[in-house]
Amino acid sequence: MKKRAIGEAGWGGTAIAAIVGFIYFFPVLFIILTAFRSRSDTLATPPKWIFTPTLENFYHIFYRSMANSTEYVATGFHMYFFNSIYISGMSVLLALIIGTLAAYGFSRHPLKGNDTYLFIILTTRMLPPIIVIVPIFLIFRVTGLAGTYTGIILIYTCFNLPFSIWMMKSFFDELNTEIEDASRMDGATERSVFFGICIPQVKAGLAATSVFALILTWNEFLFALLLTNKITRTMPPAMARTIGGEINVDYGLLAAMICLFLIPILLVTYLLQNQLLRGVTFGTIKK
């Protein structure tokens, strides 16, 4: 068979893939375009494809005139951004530390009933958050954790923990244990085996795990909706609140918010393409 210059797919395949990729990406593209349209252009029928880009939507995220007034007031969105970053950052860090230790334990020092523990841990991740949220809501109300950073960080740590354990275990399982055994023979302590040999080898795994956990937490809606208040609110419930009623929804504004949301995710998707499969299946499928 003759080798074609364009790779295995040939020109036809490439063209189809390009068209499909474009169609599939269209909604994202449309959101980006909407974010840069002025309000009148957003509402135009038929939709305007060529328009003068404006940054007013992005400005309105942070400063917006309230109903019946022309004065621009801060909307508090800079705080929601900070909250999203702070809460997901802290909870991912905690989950990663606890989860990596546990994953190492499960991988290297298996207990009796190791698989049962792992199954229960995965089930806690698979179970619908809606059933834990009712009692958690009640407990938080009694203990005063509702609406505090500690409360939501604790919840998210627990939310990320099963994921971190399964992901990190899949990375530890892949390592060659001969190196560890050899250094143990040479008198290395358990601690130096863990920090000196295992951790450096799973650096990429740690990075992938934390990035996926960050995205999961960054996107989480239900817990944030019910367990944060005006001060600790994160981006997703803040965006959902911006929709408000059914009429007069400011889609340009929402699109601008989604855009700010989108940039880190696009970057991550591109950089982590090879780890994506493992990430989205909680480490259960490696290749």
Next chain:
Amino acid sequence: MNNNSGFLAWVMDPKRRGPMLIAPAIIVLLLINIVPLMWSFGLSFFKYRANTLKPPKFSWFYNYEKVVQKEGIWEALQTTAIIVAGSVGVQMVLGFLLALLFAKKFPLRRILLMFVLTPMMLSNVAVAIYFKLFYEPEFGLLSQFVQSFTGEMYVLLATPAGALIGVIVADAWQWTPFVMLLVLAGLVSVPKHLYEAAEIDRMSWWRTFTTITFPYVRSLLLLAVLFRTIETFKIFDLVFILTNGGPGTATETIGVLVYRTAFQFFRTSSSAAMGYILLFAVIVLTSLYLYVIKQRESEEM
């Protein structure tokens, strides 16, 4: 001090290394997941409303009876089943086709792949907002497209069937890349020499597909179905923002029903009972998922 070092020595004992490594994780999971689960299990046998000060009253299976008989759990289960079947079905077909397309090498593949994979990394909230805009009757793209033929505004989400389709399309769009990713992994693992042999034997395209390609993809496809079924079963964010269960209760999935029961009507204990019906289904599906994973791993060895 002495006591402390004794405790430390007990903790650091090599015999306990495994248990001690996983202890912190187990403690956190117990506190935040298992205890609340037990709590809500207990709660499901009491009469309790979170917005009153009345103490919970023990009532045996009253909540379960009530939930099954009149709180619309069957309707919600049916709605959820329709959405799961529709969305997962579409995801499988489209995901498979996309994977076949992207299994070959071509220029710009990495970038195009990123385009296709982006939706599943997006927040459900963002997806819901986009589709709300897309279905918007006045200036949404769908309505305008239909309007150019019929001259009338098109309100997809106003009819029960339309709203269901709207939810299914949005969910399928977001998660087709997931199925594609899994199938792609299967396609890449097919040894090249099998295809070469098939070509020498002049096997038909269909026979090559059924005897070589499909067996390599089968287990991953099954895993994709299970995984997506588990996840779609819990669907909440998308429906909550896109239709809020409406019109009427046409798109009220289990997740939305439990949310409404718990936090809008404050029938706290009923919602706990509903949650347990949901939990049972998810546990069955999860064990099935892990069983398939085990099978697949032992096949590969």
